[in-house]
Amino acid sequence: MTSCFRSAVVLALLSALASAQGSSGLDVNATIMLAADRDGGGVSAEEWSAHRAYLASTAALAEGTEGDLDRRLVLANLFIRFWDEDKDLALTTSDLDALFARLDQDANGELNSKELRPEGGSAAGFFSRRILMGYVDTDTSGSATREEWAALAGGVEGELSLEHAYQWLDAALSAPPPANKNAVTPGVYLLTLDAGLDADFSGKLTLADFDQIFSALDLDQSGELSTKELAAQPRTPRADRGTSTPMSRVKLAGPLMPWQRSLDDAIAVAKRTGKPLLICVNIDGESASETLASYQYRNPAFVELVRGFVPVLFSPDSHNPREYDDRGRRLPDPKFGRVITSEHTSNETELYERYFSGTRVAPRHVGATADGEILFDIKLVNDLSIIDRALEKHGVFGDEALLAVESASEQQLLESPDAGFRDRLEALFATGDIRTRVRLASLALSSARATQHPALLRMAFLDDEQSVRSQAVWTAIQHTELLPTELFLSAIEATNGGDEADLLLAALDKEALDSNDEERRLRAERLTKVFRALSKTSTVLDPERWKLALAFAPVSVELEPAAEQTSPVSKRLNQLEKLLEVHPDDRELNLLFTDTLIRLARIQLLSGGNPTYLFEDARLAAMRTTTEAEPSARGLGYLAWANYQLLDATAVDYAAQALPLLRSDAGSPLTSHVLQIFAQTRLSGFYSALSENREWPAEWLADIRDVHEVLMIHPSLTEAQVVGYVGFLGAIEAYELQGDVLRRGLELFPGSNDLHMNLRAQALHAGGADGLAAAYDEFDVSEENRPTFEWYTGFAQLVAAERHVQNGQSKAAQSAYRQAVDHFRESFRDRADYKGSADHYIALALAGSARLYTTEASFDQALAAIQEGLATSPNSSAVRDGLGNTPAATASLLHRALLKEGRATEASALREVLDGQGL
Numbered sequence: 001m002t003s004c005f006r007s008a009v010v011l012a013l014l015s016a017l018a019s020a021q022g023s024s025g026l027d028v029n030a031t032i033m034l035a036a037d038r039d040g041g042g043v044s045a046e047e048w049s050a051h052r053a054y055l056a057s058t059a060a061l062a063e064g065t066e067g068d069l070d071r072r073l074v075l076a077n078l079f080i081r082f083w084d085e086d087k088d089l090a091l092t093t094s095d096l097d098a099l100f101a102r103l104d105q106d107a108n109g110e111l112n113s114k115e116l117r118p119e120g121g122s123a124a125g126f127f128s129r130r131i132l133m134g135y136v137d138t139d140t141s142g143s144a145t146r147e148e149w150a151a152l153a154g155g156v157e158g159e160l161s162l163e164h165a166y167q168w169l170d171a172a173l174s175a176p177p178p179a180n181k182n183a184v185t186p187g188v189y190l191l192t193l194d195a196g197l198d199a200d201f202s203g204k205l206t207l208a209d210f211d212q213i214f215s216a217l218d219l220d221q222s223g224e225l226s227t228k229e230l231a232a233q234p235r236t237p238r239a240d241r242g243t244s245t246p247m248s249r250v251k252l253a254g255p256l257m258p259w260q261r262s263l264d265d266a267i268a269v270a271k272r273t274g275k276p277l278l279i280c281v282n283i284d285g286e287s288a289s290e291t292l293a294s295y296q297y298r299n300p301a302f303v304e305l306v307r308g309f310v311p312v313l314f315s316p317d318s319h320n321p322r323e324y325d326d327r328g329r330r331l332p333d334p335k336f337g338r339v340i341t342s343e344h345t346s347n348e349t350e351l352y353e354r355y356f357s358g359t360r361v362a363p364r365h366v367g368a369t370a371d372g373e374i375l376f377d378i379k380l381v382n383d384l385s386i387i388d389r390a391l392e393k394h395g396v397f398g399d400e401a402l403l404a405v406e407s408a409s410e411q412q413l414l415e416s417p418d419a420g421f422r423d424r425l426e427a428l429f430a431t432g433d434i435r436t437r438v439r440l441a442s443l444a445l446s447s448a449r450a451t452q453h454p455a456l457l458r459m460a461f462l463d464d465e466q467s468v469r470s471q472a473v474w475t476a477i478q479h480t481e482l483l484p485t486e487l488f489l490s491a492i493e494a495t496n497g498g499d500e501a502d503l504l505l506a507a508l509d510k511e512a513l514d515s516n517d518e519e520r521r522l523r524a525e526r527l528t529k530v531f532r533a534l535s536k537t538s539t540v541l542d543p544e545r546w547k548l549a550l551a552f553a554p555v556s557v558e559l560e561p562a563a564e565q566t567s568p569v570s571k572r573l574n575q576l577e578k579l580l581e582v583h584p585d586d587r588e589l590n591l592l593f594t595d596t597l598i599r600l601a602r603i604q605l606l607s608g609g610n611p612t613y614l615f616e617d618a619r620l621a622a623m624r625t626t627t628e629a630e631p632s633a634r635g636l637g638y639l640a641w642a643n644y645q646l647l648d649a650t651a652v653d654y655a656a657q658a659l660p661l662l663r664s665d666a667g668s669p670l671t672s673h674v675l676q677i678f679a680q681t682r683l684s685g686f687y688s689a690l691s692e693n694r695e696w697p698a699e700w701l702a703d704i705r706d707v708h709e710v711l712m713i714h715p716s717l718t719e720a721q722v723v724g725y726v727g728f729l730g731a732i733e734a735y736e737l738q739g740d741v742l743r744r745g746l747e748l749f750p751g752s753n754d755l756h757m758n759l760r761a762q763a764l765h766a767g768g769a770d771g772l773a774a775a776y777d778e779f780d781v782s783e784e785n786r787p788t789f790e791w792y793t794g795f796a797q798l799v800a801a802e803r804h805v806q807n808g809q810s811k812a813a814q815s816a817y818r819q820a821v822d823h824f825r826e827s828f829r830d831r832a833d834y835k836g837s838a839d840h841y842i843a844l845a846l847a848g849s850a851r852l853y854t855t856e857a858s859f860d861q862a863l864a865a866i867q868e869g870l871a872t873s874p875n876s877s878a879v880r881d882g883l884g885n886t887p888a889a890t891a892s893l894l895h896r897a898l899l900k901e902g903r904a905t906e907a908s909a910l911r912e913v914l915d916g917q918g919l
Contacts, residue, residue: 030230033213055074099132134186165814195381219232253298259312291384325808416446441460485517505528512524512528539699543709558669565599587632601614618647619639636657639658642656652681739762750789769800795824821846839872846870849865857897867910
């Protein structure tokens with residue numbers, strides 16, 4: 001029922017533990033005592049006395065003196081007991097050889113998994129052998145030869161040191177996690193034993209722990225342990241009160257635990273109240289953890305015991321797709337309540353260093369004072385009522401040092417780090433008028449207070465009122481050093497431009513210089529670099545001038561090269577070569593020659609040939625057409641083109657030189673190619689720098705933006721170029737400009753799925769579900785494109801509805817679902833080929849609506865919606881929507897609800913529909 005996990009850079013589950021003292025049959029306490037049994041006949045009083053003295057000596061303590069023992073040494077000596085074949089209390093290579101020979105039942109010189117566990121073998125014996133096998137079986141074949149077995153000794157002959165045992169045990173603990181979180185592995189068994197050593201759950205290992213284990217096994221209280229007592233199950237004291245009520249009798253609410261948001265907050269509250277900390281560790285998919293999360297943490301009686309503590313949670317698992325709604329309000333984890341995902345997943349490193357004694361296991365409950373003294377450490381237990389007794393014993397109940405949240409003043413709310421006070425303060429902001437929101441935005445951060453409230457600013461940056469946003473930005477400017485890194489971009493996006501934006505960027509500049517936090521410094525540095533660069537114009541081309549040039553320039557239509565043109569183009573090339581023999585310095589002849597070489601190279605490319613030599617000749621010819629004193633626009637353009645095809649890095653430099661000169665010929669095919677080359681090479685250079693974590697010149701951003709702005713008005717524009725521009729703006733987080741480009745791009749390429757997909761993402765970022773629902777309102781759509789836009793508008797409404805559901809806004813979600821259905825139906829009125837996909841999403845929308853109606857007990861509406869959806873697209877019944885639900889699952893949910901309500905007739909009719917579709 002218990003589970004263990006390890007953490008590297010990212011937390012990974014290692015394995016999970018079965019019951020330590022229950023029905024799994026793991027004789028934990030008996031195994032611990034076997035180390036004292038020297039002759040195999042039980043533990044006599046003399047053997048126990050000698051073993052107790054030995055344990056004391058391992059911690060440099062006099063016999064009978066209590067203090068911390070060396071857990072690693074105790075475990076190593078315990079297992080040596082199982083590997084010491086001749087029972088002389090010394091582990092030697094001869095012992096290992098003899099153990100191999102005994103286990104090798106078929107005498108074939110190789111051990112297999114079956115031989116490790118003969119009939120009648122104890123769990124302790126089995127796992128002691130598996131530990132050795134796991135160390136030598138490096139290829140995970142499940143077997144080991146005698147030669148591989150010899151690796152245990154590491155080349156040593158004779159007596160082995162404890163270091164060898166440490167290595168074998170460490171290898172077992174480092175094994176990969178099993179797929180089954182409740183499976184017992186050697187590493188799991190070791191952690192079970194380690195937990196079993198701490199009999200009083202104090203978090204420390206002392207002689208008193210061993211005395212308690214001894215006493216629990218000594219059923220007749222004789223002062224000795226017989227072999228029968230060693231084989232018996234240990235006694236587990238019953239809880240006389242607490243939350244050990246049968247779960248079937250417990251009336252459960254939603255998540256109730258009064259978690260704190262961070263360890264720092266918890267320690268601060270503990271110091272203010274005098275209450276101890278309660279550190280809770282929980283993981284998904286493991287039985288005891290699930291029991292705690294589903295029952296104890298929702299049981300008012302258990303939570304009442306927890307109120308004597310200041311609880312903080314660590315769980316590595318996410319249960320919410322988002323942490324904040326579209327207004328910046330918190331979306332608590334549905335499994336645990338109150339905390340959000342990043343809070344309960346980010347506490348582990350510091351908790352491990354302070355409280356976990358070098359071992360990561362779950363579930364776990366550690367009680368500790370604010371100063372770090374461990375009061376109890378309960379892990380790997382089968383009887384969860386032990387937790388209740390520890391809470392009763394160590395909790396601090398009675399008068400609170402803090403005022404009740406409901407009666408606290410605004411100043412007291414601002415000064416308290418307690419999560420309840422923070423919740424109250426954020427609720428006041430969310431429901432307050434403009435004056436209240438402006439005031440709270442101004443007070444969110446303060447160097448005069450120990451407690452900060454960036455959550456208020458998160459909401460203020462997204463507020464509908466400009467005055468609230470401006471105040472939040474001003475607070476960020478004044479106290480940038482207190483602003484969380486993740487809110488830097490939100491602050492920039494909330495500015496109203498002008499001086500406000502300049503002041504914020506200046507404050508972030510200072511933060512980049514002053515901060516000792518490398519991540520924070522780099523974030524501030526990058527954002528200021530990006531948004532300052534975007535405020536400037538490219539030195540290579542000015543979009544406004546190019547716009548004027550393109551408005552009056554003739555547009556040349558380029559004839560695409562084709563294989564059948566090879567002969568006439570080659571003939572023309574030969575003619576030009578002969579003319580150049582007579583007039584080698586003729587610029588115009590060289591330009592025609594270069595153009596012809598490039599055309600022939602392009603034909604070669606289309607034909608699958610190798611045009612390298614042609615591009616090389618084109619480069620040489622183009623170089624004869626331009627000089628520093630008398631540059632040639634076309635010559636530089638051809639140089640850029642040829643070098644780009646030859647993967648020469650100078651292509652971008654030639655393009656940059658050519659473009660100002662080519663503006664007078666803005667509509668020509670050559671200009672189009674040079675614009676594309678400049679755009680692509682700048683983009684490639686930028687992305688390469690990002691991927692290699694290299695610095696990139698700030699002026700590149702203006703170059704990339706402005707060349708794409710010219711391409712956006714150029715007749716040669718392609719959909720791929722718009723998509724590339726949109727992707728670049730997303731990469732630098734320039735979302736406002738990205739939204740503008742997307743809308744312009746969709747007017748040019750109305751059927752682009754990539755652009756529609758990006759528009760949905762951008763609209764969600766900028767305005768949440770409401771912004772997405774309104775994303776298509778401003779498009780001026782032609783009659784020809786109307787069905788396409790109706791379809792994509794329906795899809796946007798469907799996504800918006802699902803976001804509303806995540807935000808807990810049922811009414812808005814229902815409205816969006818209805819609009820999605822209407823738009824999808826409108827899309828195939830004039831385009832019959834849209835009907836199949838439209839019906840599919842209509843079925844998902846109706847099922848989503850039915851699920852909401854079901855949770856609200858509006859069963860008539862739910863039944864109508866789900867029946868219509870199932871009839872519209874039967875093949876969509878098993879398809880998941882954006883929330884992970886299928887129409888079939890929703891129908892089953894409604895079916896159960898109808899039966900529970902006593903509406904058997906309707907339930908039966910729905911069941912017939914499901915059966916008819918094989919669901």
